[in-house]
Amino acid sequence: MLKKKIGIISYKAGNIYSIQKSFEYLGCEVSILQNINNLKNINYLVLPGVGSFGHCVKQLSKNFSLSIFKKTIFKDQFPLLCICVGMQMLGNLSQESPELNGLNIFNFTVFKMKEKNHLKIPHVGWNDVIFKKNFKYFKKNHKYDFYFDHSYIVKEDKFCIGLSEHTEKFSSIIQNKNILACQFHPEKSQENGINFLKTFLDFYA
Amino acid sequence: MLKRRLIPKLLIKNFNNKKNKKNLVFCTSENFKKFRIVGDPVSQAKIYESQKADELIILFCDKKINIKHLENLKLIKKFSSQIFMPLTIGGGVKSISDFEFLLENGADKVSINSIIFERPKIINEAAKKFGSQCVVVSIDFIEEKKKVFIYNNKKKNYLRVDLLSYIRKLISYGAGELILTDINRDGKNSGLNIEVAKLISENVKIPTIISGGCSVAEDFIKCFNQTEVQGISAGNFFSFKDQNPIQTRSQIRNSKINIRI
Numbered sequence: 001m002l003k004k005k006i007g008i009i010s011y012k013a014g015n016i017y018s019i020q021k022s023f024e025y026l027g028c029e030v031s032i033l034q035n036i037n038n039l040k041n042i043n044y045l046v047l048p049g050v051g052s053f054g055h056c057v058k059q060l061s062k063n064f065s066l067s068i069f070k071k072t073i074f075k076d077q078f079p080l081l082c083i084c085v086g087m088q089m090l091g092n093l094s095q096e097s098p099e100l101n102g103l104n105i106f107n108f109t110v111f112k113m114k115e116k117n118h119l120k121i122p123h124v125g126w127n128d129v130i131f132k133k134n135f136k137y138f139k140k141n142h143k144y145d146f147y148f149d150h151s152y153i154v155k156e157d158k159f160c161i162g163l164s165e166h167t168e169k170f171s172s173i174i175q176n177k178n179i180l181a182c183q184f185h186p187e188k189s190q191e192n193g194i195n196f197l198k199t200f201l202d203f204y205a
Numbered sequence: 206m207l208k209r210r211l212i213p214k215l216l217i218k219n220f221n222n223k224k225n226k227k228n229l230v231f232c233t234s235e236n237f238k239k240f241r242i243v244g245d246p247v248s249q250a251k252i253y254e255s256q257k258a259d260e261l262i263i264l265f266c267d268k269k270i271n272i273k274h275l276e277n278l279k280l281i282k283k284f285s286s287q288i289f290m291p292l293t294i295g296g297g298v299k300s301i302s303d304f305e306f307l308l309e310n311g312a313d314k315v316s317i318n319s320i321i322f323e324r325p326k327i328i329n330e331a332a333k334k335f336g337s338q339c340v341v342v343s344i345d346f347i348e349e350k351k352k353v354f355i356y357n358n359k360k361k362n363y364l365r366v367d368l369l370s371y372i373r374k375l376i377s378y379g380a381g382e383l384i385l386t387d388i389n390r391d392g393k394n395s396g397l398n399i400e401v402a403k404l405i406s407e408n409v410k411i412p413t414i415i416s417g418g419c420s421v422a423e424d425f426i427k428c429f430n431q432t433e434v435q436g437i438s439a440g441n442f443f444s445f446k447d448q449n450p451i452q453t454r455s456q457i458r459n460s461k462i463n464i465r466i
Contacts, residue, residue: 017311021286050308051335085336118433119207120412122338122381125435126208126259126465145208145465147260147291149313149338151381166207188291188313190254 007042011059022187049085054097079204087181116167122151129162136199146184210259210436213443227276235392256450265296285311316341319359332379343384390418406433422456
Protein backbone atom coordinates (compact mmCIF):
# COMPACT_ATOMS: atom_id res chain seq x y z
CA MET A 1 0.00 0.00 0.00
CA LEU A 2 1.19 3.47 -0.77
CA LYS A 3 1.98 5.65 2.15
CA LYS A 4 -0.41 8.51 2.77
CA LYS A 5 1.34 11.81 2.34
CA ILE A 6 0.58 14.60 4.75
CA GLY A 7 1.61 18.22 4.28
CA ILE A 8 1.65 20.32 7.42
CA ILE A 9 1.41 24.02 6.73
CA SER A 10 4.23 25.58 8.72
CA TYR A 11 3.97 29.24 9.50
CA LYS A 12 5.68 29.52 12.89
CA ALA A 13 2.58 29.15 14.96
CA GLY A 14 2.61 26.32 17.35
CA ASN A 15 3.55 22.84 18.03
CA ILE A 16 3.73 21.12 14.67
CA TYR A 17 6.26 18.57 15.87
CA SER A 18 3.66 16.57 17.82
CA ILE A 19 1.27 16.64 14.88
CA GLN A 20 4.01 15.38 12.59
CA LYS A 21 4.89 12.57 14.99
CA SER A 22 1.25 11.52 15.39
CA PHE A 23 0.82 11.11 11.63
CA GLU A 24 4.13 9.28 11.37
CA TYR A 25 2.91 6.99 14.15
CA LEU A 26 -0.02 6.20 11.85
CA GLY A 27 2.36 5.23 9.07
CA CYS A 28 2.10 8.42 7.03
CA GLU A 29 4.86 10.31 5.32
CA VAL A 30 4.90 13.89 6.56
CA SER A 31 6.28 16.99 4.88
CA ILE A 32 6.52 20.38 6.51
CA LEU A 33 5.38 22.91 3.93
CA GLN A 34 6.87 26.36 3.64
CA ASN A 35 4.68 27.01 0.59
CA ILE A 36 1.83 25.30 -1.23
CA ASN A 37 2.81 26.01 -4.81
CA ASN A 38 3.63 22.41 -5.55
CA LEU A 39 1.51 19.75 -3.91
CA LYS A 40 2.27 16.91 -6.29
CA ASN A 41 3.44 14.62 -3.54
CA ILE A 42 0.80 15.49 -0.97
CA ASN A 43 -2.58 13.81 -0.35
CA TYR A 44 -3.69 15.64 2.77
CA LEU A 45 -3.18 19.10 4.22
CA VAL A 46 -3.05 20.04 7.88
CA LEU A 47 -3.43 23.59 9.16
CA PRO A 48 -2.26 23.77 12.77
CA GLY A 49 -2.47 26.82 14.97
CA VAL A 50 -1.49 27.68 18.47
CA GLY A 51 -1.45 31.18 19.77
CA SER A 52 -3.54 34.20 19.16
CA PHE A 53 -5.84 34.51 16.17
CA GLY A 54 -4.12 37.71 15.05
CA HIS A 55 -0.63 36.25 15.21
CA CYS A 56 -1.71 33.15 13.27
CA VAL A 57 -3.56 35.06 10.53
CA LYS A 58 -0.66 37.47 10.08
CA GLN A 59 1.95 34.71 9.94
CA LEU A 60 -0.12 32.59 7.56
CA SER A 61 -0.77 35.40 5.10
CA LYS A 62 2.85 36.52 5.28
CA ASN A 63 4.17 33.10 4.30
CA PHE A 64 1.40 31.69 2.11
CA SER A 65 -0.65 33.07 -0.71
CA LEU A 66 -4.22 32.93 0.53
CA SER A 67 -5.61 32.75 -3.00
CA ILE A 68 -3.53 29.66 -3.78
CA PHE A 69 -4.60 28.22 -0.43
CA LYS A 70 -8.26 28.71 -1.28
CA LYS A 71 -7.85 27.29 -4.76
CA THR A 72 -6.23 24.20 -3.25
CA ILE A 73 -9.14 23.75 -0.89
CA PHE A 74 -12.09 24.65 -3.11
CA LYS A 75 -11.02 23.72 -6.63
CA ASP A 76 -8.52 20.94 -6.06
CA GLN A 77 -10.55 19.64 -3.11
CA PHE A 78 -7.57 18.74 -0.96
CA PRO A 79 -8.66 17.11 2.31
CA LEU A 80 -7.83 19.64 5.01
CA LEU A 81 -7.61 19.15 8.76
CA CYS A 82 -7.56 22.33 10.86
CA ILE A 83 -6.60 22.23 14.51
CA CYS A 84 -7.40 24.73 17.32
CA VAL A 85 -6.70 28.26 16.05
CA GLY A 86 -6.41 26.60 12.63
CA MET A 87 -10.14 25.96 12.93
CA GLN A 88 -10.90 29.45 14.22
CA MET A 89 -9.07 31.02 11.27
CA LEU A 90 -11.57 29.41 8.86
CA GLY A 91 -14.18 31.94 9.98
CA ASN A 92 -14.68 35.63 9.20
CA LEU A 93 -13.61 37.36 12.36
CA SER A 94 -12.45 36.79 15.92
CA GLN A 95 -13.08 38.87 19.00
CA GLU A 96 -9.45 38.17 19.88
CA SER A 97 -8.15 40.31 17.01
CA PRO A 98 -11.12 42.22 15.60
CA GLU A 99 -8.94 44.28 13.25
CA LEU A 100 -8.07 41.24 11.12
CA ASN A 101 -10.14 39.07 8.81
CA GLY A 102 -10.11 35.30 8.92
CA LEU A 103 -9.98 33.10 5.84
CA ASN A 104 -13.75 33.42 5.24
CA ILE A 105 -14.05 29.74 4.36
CA PHE A 106 -16.85 29.28 6.86
CA ASN A 107 -19.33 31.92 7.84
CA PHE A 108 -18.73 32.21 11.57
CA THR A 109 -17.30 34.61 14.12
CA VAL A 110 -15.01 33.44 16.90
CA PHE A 111 -16.15 34.59 20.34
CA LYS A 112 -14.46 34.83 23.71
CA MET A 113 -15.95 32.26 26.07
CA LYS A 114 -18.50 33.80 28.39
CA GLU A 115 -17.69 33.82 32.06
CA LYS A 116 -19.96 31.68 34.16
CA ASN A 117 -20.00 30.87 37.87
CA HIS A 118 -16.78 29.33 39.04
CA LEU A 119 -15.77 27.86 35.71
CA LYS A 120 -12.24 28.75 34.72
CA ILE A 121 -11.07 30.28 31.45
CA PRO A 122 -8.92 29.30 29.51
CA HIS A 123 -10.73 26.02 29.04
CA VAL A 124 -7.83 23.67 29.70
CA GLY A 125 -7.98 19.92 30.03
CA TRP A 126 -10.05 16.94 29.03
CA ASN A 127 -13.68 17.45 28.14
CA ASP A 128 -16.42 15.50 26.39
CA VAL A 129 -17.21 15.78 22.73
CA ILE A 130 -20.67 14.53 21.78
CA PHE A 131 -20.75 13.36 18.18
CA LYS A 132 -23.80 14.44 16.23
CA LYS A 133 -23.32 11.74 13.62
CA ASN A 134 -21.52 8.43 13.26
CA PHE A 135 -17.94 9.22 12.36
CA LYS A 136 -16.00 6.00 11.78
CA TYR A 137 -14.62 5.21 15.27
CA PHE A 138 -17.09 7.52 16.99
CA LYS A 139 -20.75 6.78 17.49
CA LYS A 140 -23.58 9.26 17.17
CA ASN A 141 -24.71 10.74 20.50
CA HIS A 142 -21.80 9.14 22.37
CA LYS A 143 -19.27 11.08 24.45
CA TYR A 144 -15.51 10.88 23.96
CA ASP A 145 -12.91 12.93 25.77
CA PHE A 146 -10.35 15.09 24.07
CA TYR A 147 -7.76 17.58 25.25
CA PHE A 148 -8.62 21.27 24.95
CA ASP A 149 -6.62 24.43 25.59
CA HIS A 150 -8.31 27.66 24.45
CA SER A 151 -10.34 30.72 25.48
CA TYR A 152 -12.17 31.46 22.23
CA ILE A 153 -14.93 29.42 20.62
CA VAL A 154 -16.93 28.82 17.49
CA LYS A 155 -20.62 28.59 18.34
CA GLU A 156 -22.77 25.69 17.24
CA ASP A 157 -23.80 25.92 13.59
CA LYS A 158 -25.04 23.69 10.79
CA PHE A 159 -21.58 22.31 10.04
CA CYS A 160 -20.97 21.29 13.65
CA ILE A 161 -20.58 17.50 13.97
CA GLY A 162 -19.10 17.46 17.48
CA LEU A 163 -20.40 19.52 20.36
CA SER A 164 -18.82 20.37 23.72
CA GLU A 165 -19.73 22.52 26.67
CA HIS A 166 -17.78 24.58 29.18
CA THR A 167 -19.28 27.90 30.19
CA GLU A 168 -21.50 27.54 27.12
CA LYS A 169 -21.97 25.08 24.26
CA PHE A 170 -19.58 25.33 21.34
CA SER A 171 -18.54 23.49 18.19
CA SER A 172 -15.64 21.20 18.94
CA ILE A 173 -15.69 19.65 15.45
CA ILE A 174 -16.94 21.16 12.24
CA GLN A 175 -16.98 19.50 8.87
CA ASN A 176 -18.03 20.43 5.37
CA LYS A 177 -17.03 18.46 2.30
CA ASN A 178 -13.25 18.12 2.27
CA ILE A 179 -12.68 20.28 5.35
CA LEU A 180 -12.54 18.85 8.87
CA ALA A 181 -11.71 21.10 11.80
CA CYS A 182 -11.45 20.58 15.53
CA GLN A 183 -11.02 22.88 18.50
CA PHE A 184 -9.27 20.21 20.60
CA HIS A 185 -5.80 18.80 20.05
CA PRO A 186 -6.08 15.32 18.52
CA GLU A 187 -2.28 14.98 18.67
CA LYS A 188 -2.50 15.28 22.46
CA SER A 189 -5.64 13.27 23.08
CA GLN A 190 -4.09 9.83 23.37
CA GLU A 191 -6.24 7.00 21.96
CA ASN A 192 -9.27 9.11 21.00
CA GLY A 193 -6.99 11.60 19.28
CA ILE A 194 -5.23 8.93 17.26
CA ASN A 195 -8.63 7.52 16.23
CA PHE A 196 -9.73 10.99 15.17
CA LEU A 197 -6.68 11.38 12.93
CA LYS A 198 -7.30 7.90 11.51
CA THR A 199 -10.87 8.94 10.77
CA PHE A 200 -9.60 11.96 8.87
CA LEU A 201 -7.29 9.74 6.80
CA ASP A 202 -9.92 7.06 6.13
CA PHE A 203 -12.76 9.46 5.53
CA TYR A 204 -11.02 11.05 2.60
CA ALA A 205 -9.23 7.96 1.37
CA MET B 206 -18.12 18.80 31.70
CA LEU B 207 -14.47 19.70 32.05
CA LYS B 208 -12.58 17.08 34.04
CA ARG B 209 -10.19 17.53 36.93
CA ARG B 210 -6.61 16.54 36.10
CA LEU B 211 -3.89 14.33 37.61
CA ILE B 212 -0.51 15.55 36.50
CA PRO B 213 2.73 13.71 37.17
CA LYS B 214 5.72 16.03 37.40
CA LEU B 215 9.11 15.04 36.03
CA LEU B 216 12.10 16.92 37.37
CA ILE B 217 15.08 16.67 35.04
CA LYS B 218 18.63 17.06 36.26
CA ASN B 219 22.06 16.45 34.88
CA PHE B 220 23.79 13.75 36.89
CA ASN B 221 27.04 13.36 35.06
CA ASN B 222 30.29 14.49 36.54
CA LYS B 223 32.27 14.23 33.35
CA LYS B 224 32.96 17.54 31.77
CA ASN B 225 31.02 18.55 28.67
CA LYS B 226 28.82 15.54 28.81
CA LYS B 227 25.27 15.55 29.97
CA ASN B 228 23.29 12.71 31.39
CA LEU B 229 19.78 13.96 31.93
CA VAL B 230 17.82 11.87 34.36
CA PHE B 231 14.46 12.00 36.02
CA CYS B 232 14.63 12.70 39.74
CA THR B 233 12.45 13.63 42.67
CA SER B 234 13.07 16.23 45.30
CA GLU B 235 12.56 17.09 48.92
CA ASN B 236 11.93 20.78 49.57
CA PHE B 237 13.46 21.30 46.15
CA LYS B 238 16.86 20.75 47.74
CA LYS B 239 17.64 17.08 48.11
CA PHE B 240 17.37 15.30 44.78
CA ARG B 241 17.12 11.60 44.19
CA ILE B 242 17.63 9.88 40.85
CA VAL B 243 14.73 7.78 39.64
CA GLY B 244 15.62 6.85 36.09
CA ASP B 245 15.12 7.51 32.43
CA PRO B 246 12.66 10.36 31.92
CA VAL B 247 11.10 9.22 28.65
CA SER B 248 10.50 5.63 29.84
CA GLN B 249 8.88 7.03 32.95
CA ALA B 250 6.70 9.33 30.86
CA LYS B 251 5.61 6.36 28.75
CA ILE B 252 4.55 4.52 31.88
CA TYR B 253 2.52 7.54 32.97
CA GLU B 254 0.94 7.76 29.56
CA SER B 255 -0.11 4.12 29.63
CA GLN B 256 -1.51 4.75 33.12
CA LYS B 257 -3.71 7.49 31.69
CA ALA B 258 -2.12 10.50 33.31
CA ASP B 259 -3.91 13.59 31.99
CA GLU B 260 -0.87 15.71 31.32
CA LEU B 261 2.82 15.93 32.17
CA ILE B 262 4.88 18.72 33.68
CA ILE B 263 8.56 18.56 32.76
CA LEU B 264 10.90 20.85 34.65
CA PHE B 265 14.59 21.24 33.98
CA CYS B 266 15.95 22.10 37.39
CA ASP B 267 19.71 22.46 37.08
CA LYS B 268 21.16 25.76 38.15
CA LYS B 269 22.18 28.16 35.40
CA ILE B 270 20.33 26.16 32.85
CA ASN B 271 20.35 27.00 29.17
CA ILE B 272 17.07 25.53 28.03
CA LYS B 273 18.21 25.57 24.39
CA HIS B 274 21.21 23.34 25.08
CA LEU B 275 21.45 20.58 22.47
CA GLU B 276 21.04 17.80 25.03
CA ASN B 277 17.88 19.43 26.37
CA LEU B 278 16.57 19.75 22.84
CA LYS B 279 17.25 16.06 22.17
CA LEU B 280 15.35 15.10 25.29
CA ILE B 281 12.42 17.42 24.56
CA LYS B 282 12.16 16.02 21.03
CA LYS B 283 12.27 12.49 22.38
CA PHE B 284 9.37 13.34 24.68
CA SER B 285 7.27 14.90 22.00
CA SER B 286 7.90 12.21 19.43
CA GLN B 287 7.03 9.37 21.77
CA ILE B 288 4.45 10.79 24.14
CA PHE B 289 1.04 11.78 22.76
CA MET B 290 -0.19 13.75 25.71
CA PRO B 291 -0.09 17.40 26.76
CA LEU B 292 3.31 18.61 27.92
CA THR B 293 4.05 21.65 30.03
CA ILE B 294 7.78 22.33 29.91
CA GLY B 295 9.78 24.77 32.00
CA GLY B 296 13.06 25.52 33.71
CA GLY B 297 15.20 28.55 33.05
CA VAL B 298 12.81 30.17 30.58
CA LYS B 299 13.91 33.79 30.24
CA SER B 300 12.79 35.09 26.89
CA ILE B 301 10.19 35.02 24.15
CA SER B 302 12.69 33.10 22.07
CA ASP B 303 12.81 30.39 24.80
CA PHE B 304 9.02 30.18 24.54
CA GLU B 305 9.27 29.84 20.80
CA PHE B 306 11.96 27.17 21.12
CA LEU B 307 9.88 25.06 23.51
CA LEU B 308 6.62 25.44 21.63
CA GLU B 309 8.27 24.54 18.35
CA ASN B 310 9.79 21.40 19.76
CA GLY B 311 6.80 19.86 21.38
CA ALA B 312 5.72 21.83 24.44
CA ASP B 313 2.04 22.70 24.55
CA LYS B 314 2.49 25.05 27.46
CA VAL B 315 5.51 26.80 28.87
CA SER B 316 6.02 27.19 32.58
CA ILE B 317 7.86 30.25 33.86
CA ASN B 318 9.11 30.89 37.36
CA SER B 319 12.03 33.12 38.37
CA ILE B 320 11.76 35.45 35.37
CA ILE B 321 8.39 36.69 36.64
CA PHE B 322 10.17 38.42 39.54
CA GLU B 323 12.61 40.20 37.24
CA ARG B 324 10.45 40.84 34.23
CA PRO B 325 6.77 40.12 34.86
CA LYS B 326 5.86 41.79 31.56
CA ILE B 327 7.22 38.74 29.74
CA ILE B 328 3.82 37.20 30.54
CA ASN B 329 2.17 39.93 28.53
CA GLU B 330 4.51 39.54 25.57
CA ALA B 331 4.17 35.76 25.51
CA ALA B 332 0.38 35.86 25.84
CA LYS B 333 0.12 38.29 22.94
CA LYS B 334 2.26 36.19 20.70
CA PHE B 335 1.32 32.65 21.68
CA GLY B 336 -1.99 33.09 23.50
CA SER B 337 -2.64 33.02 27.25
CA GLN B 338 -3.49 29.32 27.12
CA CYS B 339 0.18 28.37 26.87
CA VAL B 340 1.58 30.76 29.48
CA VAL B 341 1.81 28.87 32.76
CA VAL B 342 2.97 30.77 35.80
CA SER B 343 4.61 28.57 38.38
CA ILE B 344 4.83 29.94 41.89
CA ASP B 345 6.65 28.37 44.80
CA PHE B 346 5.52 29.36 48.25
CA ILE B 347 6.14 28.55 51.87
CA GLU B 348 3.86 28.86 54.82
CA GLU B 349 5.23 29.88 58.17
CA LYS B 350 3.17 30.65 61.23
CA LYS B 351 0.01 30.91 59.14
CA LYS B 352 1.66 33.38 56.82
CA VAL B 353 2.29 32.60 53.17
CA PHE B 354 5.37 33.88 51.36
CA ILE B 355 6.37 33.58 47.74
CA TYR B 356 9.74 31.92 47.36
CA ASN B 357 12.26 33.02 44.76
CA ASN B 358 14.27 29.90 44.09
CA LYS B 359 16.93 31.74 42.12
CA LYS B 360 17.72 34.32 44.77
CA LYS B 361 16.77 31.99 47.64
CA ASN B 362 14.71 34.69 49.27
CA TYR B 363 11.11 35.38 50.12
CA LEU B 364 8.81 38.00 48.75
CA ARG B 365 6.77 39.52 51.50
CA VAL B 366 3.71 40.24 49.40
CA ASP B 367 0.14 39.11 49.54
CA LEU B 368 -0.07 35.91 47.48
CA LEU B 369 -3.55 36.50 46.09
CA SER B 370 -2.98 40.09 44.98
CA TYR B 371 0.39 39.15 43.51
CA ILE B 372 -1.23 36.36 41.50
CA ARG B 373 -4.04 38.64 40.38
CA LYS B 374 -1.47 41.03 39.00
CA LEU B 375 0.18 38.23 37.00
CA ILE B 376 -3.21 37.18 35.66
CA SER B 377 -3.89 40.73 34.53
CA TYR B 378 -0.71 40.47 32.43
CA GLY B 379 -2.16 37.43 30.68
CA ALA B 380 -1.16 34.27 32.58
CA GLY B 381 -3.31 31.34 31.48
CA GLU B 382 -2.70 28.81 34.22
CA LEU B 383 -1.14 28.64 37.67
CA ILE B 384 0.98 25.97 39.27
CA LEU B 385 1.35 26.51 43.01
CA THR B 386 3.94 24.50 44.88
CA ASP B 387 4.30 24.42 48.63
CA ILE B 388 8.05 24.09 49.07
CA ASN B 389 7.82 23.01 52.71
CA ARG B 390 5.60 20.12 51.78
CA ASP B 391 7.53 19.10 48.66
CA GLY B 392 8.56 15.46 49.08
CA LYS B 393 7.36 15.39 52.69
CA ASN B 394 4.14 13.39 52.31
CA SER B 395 2.42 15.90 54.57
CA GLY B 396 -0.72 16.33 52.47
CA LEU B 397 -1.56 19.20 50.12
CA ASN B 398 -1.92 22.77 51.33
CA ILE B 399 -5.71 22.90 51.18
CA GLU B 400 -6.00 26.44 52.58
CA VAL B 401 -3.84 28.02 49.90
CA ALA B 402 -5.39 25.83 47.18
CA LYS B 403 -8.82 27.00 48.29
CA LEU B 404 -7.92 30.66 48.65
CA ILE B 405 -6.39 30.95 45.21
CA SER B 406 -8.61 28.62 43.18
CA GLU B 407 -11.79 30.23 44.47
CA ASN B 408 -10.62 33.75 43.79
CA VAL B 409 -9.06 33.60 40.35
CA LYS B 410 -10.63 33.00 36.95
CA ILE B 411 -7.86 30.90 35.42
CA PRO B 412 -7.17 27.21 36.19
CA THR B 413 -5.09 26.45 39.29
CA ILE B 414 -2.89 23.40 39.78
CA ILE B 415 -1.60 22.65 43.26
CA SER B 416 1.41 20.55 44.10
CA GLY B 417 3.57 19.54 47.04
CA GLY B 418 2.87 16.93 49.68
CA CYS B 419 0.65 14.27 48.11
CA SER B 420 0.96 11.12 50.12
CA VAL B 421 -2.21 9.06 49.74
CA ALA B 422 -5.14 9.06 47.31
CA GLU B 423 -7.21 10.64 50.06
CA ASP B 424 -5.10 13.84 49.69
CA PHE B 425 -6.29 14.21 46.10
CA ILE B 426 -9.91 13.53 47.03
CA LYS B 427 -9.89 16.01 49.90
CA CYS B 428 -8.35 18.74 47.78
CA PHE B 429 -10.66 18.21 44.80
CA ASN B 430 -13.68 18.18 47.13
CA GLN B 431 -12.79 21.22 49.18
CA THR B 432 -11.26 23.53 46.57
CA GLU B 433 -11.76 24.57 42.97
CA VAL B 434 -8.33 23.44 41.77
CA GLN B 435 -8.42 22.03 38.25
CA GLY B 436 -5.47 19.77 38.66
CA ILE B 437 -3.12 18.21 41.18
CA SER B 438 0.49 17.62 40.31
CA ALA B 439 2.85 15.24 42.06
CA GLY B 440 6.37 13.95 41.58
CA ASN B 441 7.29 11.66 44.45
CA PHE B 442 3.77 10.29 44.77
CA PHE B 443 3.72 8.77 41.30
CA SER B 444 7.31 7.56 41.26
CA PHE B 445 7.95 5.92 44.61
CA LYS B 446 4.57 4.78 45.78
CA ASP B 447 2.93 1.52 44.83
CA GLN B 448 0.04 3.68 43.78
CA ASN B 449 0.08 4.50 40.12
CA PRO B 450 -2.20 7.00 38.37
CA ILE B 451 -4.71 4.25 37.46
CA GLN B 452 -5.21 3.17 41.06
CA THR B 453 -5.36 6.72 42.32
CA ARG B 454 -7.78 7.53 39.56
CA SER B 455 -10.21 4.78 40.46
CA GLN B 456 -10.17 5.80 44.12
CA ILE B 457 -10.88 9.40 43.14
CA ARG B 458 -13.65 8.34 40.81
CA ASN B 459 -15.24 6.30 43.55
CA SER B 460 -15.61 9.53 45.50
CA LYS B 461 -17.66 10.95 42.62
CA ILE B 462 -15.07 13.45 41.46
CA ASN B 463 -15.29 14.15 37.74
CA ILE B 464 -12.09 12.84 36.16
CA ARG B 465 -11.27 10.90 33.05
CA ILE B 466 -11.88 7.14 33.13
